Amino acid sequence: MAREQMHYDVVIIGAGPAGLAAACRLRQLDNNLSVCLLEKGADVGAHILSGAVFEPRALNELFPDWKNQGAPLETAVSAEDWQFLSSATNSLQIPNGLLPGLLHNNNNYIISLGRLCQWLAEKAAELGVDIFPGFAASQVLYRDDGSVGGVITGDMGRAADGSEKPEFVEGIELHGKYTLFCEGARGHLGKELIAHFNLDQGKDPQHYAIGIKEIWRVPAAQHKEGLVMHSLGWPLSETNTSGGGFLYHLNDTQIAVGLITDLCYDNPHLSPFDEFQRYKHHPKIAQYLQGGERLGYGARAIVKGGIQSQPQMFFAGGLLLGDDAGTLNFAKIKGSHTAMKSGMIAAEILAPALAAGRANDSLSEFETAYKNSWAYEELYEQRNVGPAQQKFGSQLGSVYAFIDMTLRGKLPWTLRNSKADHTQLKLASESKKIDYPKPDNKLSFDKLSSVYLSNTNHAENQPCHLQLKDPNIPVAINLPKFDEPAQRYCPAGVYEIVANENGDKRLQINSQNCVHCKTCDIKDPTQNIQWVTPEGGGGPNYSAM
Template sequence: MREAMEFDVVIVGAGPAGLSAACRLMQLAAERNRPLEVCVVEKGSEVGAHILSGAVFESRALDELFPDWKERGAPLNTPVVTDEVYLLKDAEQAVKLPDALLPRSLHNTGNHIVSLGNLVRWLGEQAEALGVQIFPGFAAAEVIYDDDGRVKGVATGDMGLAADGSQKDGYMPGMELHARYTLFAEGCRGHLGKQLSRRYGLARNADPQHYGLGIKELWDIDPALHRPGLVIHGSGWPLERDTGGGFFLYHGDNHQVAVGLIVDLNYANPYLSPFDEFQRLKHHPVLRQYLEGGKRVAYGARAIAKGGYNALPEMAFPGGLLLGCDAGTLNVAKIKGSHTAMKSGMLAAETVFAALGEEVSDAAWSQRWKAAFEDSWLYEELYRSRNFGPALHRFGTLAGGAFNYLEQNLLAGRLPITLHDRHFDHARLRPAADFEPIVYPKPDGRLSYDKSASVFLSNTNHEENQPCHLVLKDDALPLNKHLPLYAEPAQRYCPAGVYEVLGTEQGKPRLQINAQNCLHCKTCDIKDPSQNIVWVTPEGGGGPNYPNM
């Protein structure tokens, strides 16, 4: 029998959306002199441990939440001073695009280069100072419903289970956290958010969500090469023409740069390895000029929900809301989702706080949220960028870029048509027989590295003797179908070497799942061609421990 704790509001996930919601709730409680019990449960070992983003940060939502954020010491230390955008033609050549030809949304004047992990840690400090109870190291593993089918909270996962499900010494059952309203801010492809969407049909009127895999490294570079405030974006080589995506290189503080590649997960070639594409990308002169002679100090990866406005589900359901990247509020036109996630959390807090003081029917709850959302700058921003992603998917980088320039710069997103991409990303994968295997260069240990060395830098750790959190619906499918048809793409799309096919030389192939390497990026849950892999929460506290990503 699990014990239960009662709160006014439970929030799942201590990221930008969840912590902004918690802070705003307590601000309102203080303004109205109304006691409020707010709990945030976080699966990472500490607040910020699982946070990974580029990141160029727009402070619009933060300005509203904490107008005095500078005085409070928010870690926004490096304002953007220069934007550069490149089209890489091949392994040596590049074209620098003039500012006048870029969509307005790609200009970053007034923004800051940040570690989102450190910003989230700071938000956690503000939340605790306001009286929020934060429980890191506890994974929300199950949604709890009342007899009427309304969400009444979550249960944290059991601690101390062996791989076979038996109880080890020190076993501790999960705890139920009950609340009037539960806010789900798990990040992209939240496993509870998926369940809620299916149960309540939240995505029935939306386009399929679209995703990218973002892979990032932090480098200490030669101080003589460091240009604080320089933001570089680009696309093209090494990705194939029918594979979308782009790279970034941001000059932050402390003589560090953040470098990364985002690969759209609607790619067709099963031989493509996003990790290896990123490793060879760093050899291009546009990036090499800064990285050469430097030291790689951190590595990580995370999927990104980039379907935008057209892929937004209904965010409200009986007893709660989906927030931030759990719903897909990232603005792909800006390549930014932190400020939109924060605003979704703030809107949720205001809607919930008003509802706590009265009896509100499920229908009225949904209408209240819809009215608050559609009356916000968040809705307007996402609506105006609704065609950006579909244009790139349908027309390609050059033609899609031209379309976006015209719509964003000349029409401010008000074109009276809406483009759609109604194909699921995993369904775009084609048979291996349609392609030649890609032979990637061996890592040189100076600019490029292998997966094992990279995972080491992510500080990833899981208790090995626990139930595997990467669940196969059909254990036979990877070898009976995916290996002959797609050359088992999991061994390449995973950026952490979790999936390996062993024994092929002996004619006895077997799939090995190295779950202890998992970065919680969710790519396997997204890209598996049969949707056979289900990511569930491991024991709380497991996963990466990013210091300042």
């Protein structure tokens, strides 16, 4: 039987900054356009996780009167503190006057990106956009001519073996004259489209980091509303791993604290989660957290390859936008404003194309408009920051990046990083084992109690959304070579090596724990793990994270 179908002018996948900005701008430009937006989270904002210090440049363009309209930008940055953590106990403050201009946060805000996306969704709905949370786009819908014609949503009510449960509901076809893919970092449909249309030809592999974040409520005496603190160095410096930490003072005596670990690290014994737990014990961090209460936890992949790794963003029938295409400015540690701008540019290209009667063709003019925008200009200026750290190591690379940022990217060359993150691991036998301390349940905690705070839930007895291309590889290859690093790079305890009474080992996948960070899809050394969407509405519920 044919699936149920719905037809729109534009179908948008993902209610993040890029997708919501595109939806709003489309209806602002032409309120006769039919626009729908699919969001795999149970609610808009449920899967949104960011630091976040927000630069309102794109929002100023999209809704110039956002203050009067009640946008949730409530905590202006009032002070900045950059620290180099030289050891587990020592640190050196980096004077603000020495920092490159792009690292300053004047006129920026400390926000919950999830709450901002909820507000943008309200604006989109007021403009007439149809928003469908709890529906995951599981397949690309290709037309007979090879162009993209929309997506198919995931079936609801399938059992783990693929059979139909009594409550089974088949996914529907959403047809669009154009489809915008705004899934965030390592979007699984974006990944398919890049391969299908060869959009990354001549580009470096995309590069990623994993960001792990907690929300704390702390004693009032330790809280400094508006303070933004960033750090480099320890604990990642002990393994020559690039990355850094952050600690942002929100309102209501709340603090967002996190650690970003670049996924190009080479020691298979490294655990980003446990590095973060150690990080909170540094005196510069602990002074703000001790005596406080941990309220929330989450993790997500962060795209950081820059323009060298950006795929071609247009193809027949649609566009890749935001982090699906790698628009984050990693030097600034900000991507929401550039993602929004990419969505707005898309809308400004789509509206006249649709008015001219076009459909399902290649919007090649998007590339020119994007490259003429301030968003691309930003990314061009910071193009060498990430590759420098990979090429020269975390310390020398940071020195190079500091010089390059000070010169605003005007050095007459572009560094390349052709080594994909999953190829970087050394053999476990050649790598130093890391003895992580046990959590004290005051500043540091275990994975399972952390996942509990992420409000993660997946419907029971559904097909596993973490698929192994070859179920033998984890024990036959990854375990002897790399001590199966999935046990450590996953921040949610999804992967375990277990043995039966005969001593035979296997990889156990606790998919119920998955917080949808996509790290396994990125870092697995044999690229044997494929992340696909679970049943719509499943996963974390970050609420105001």
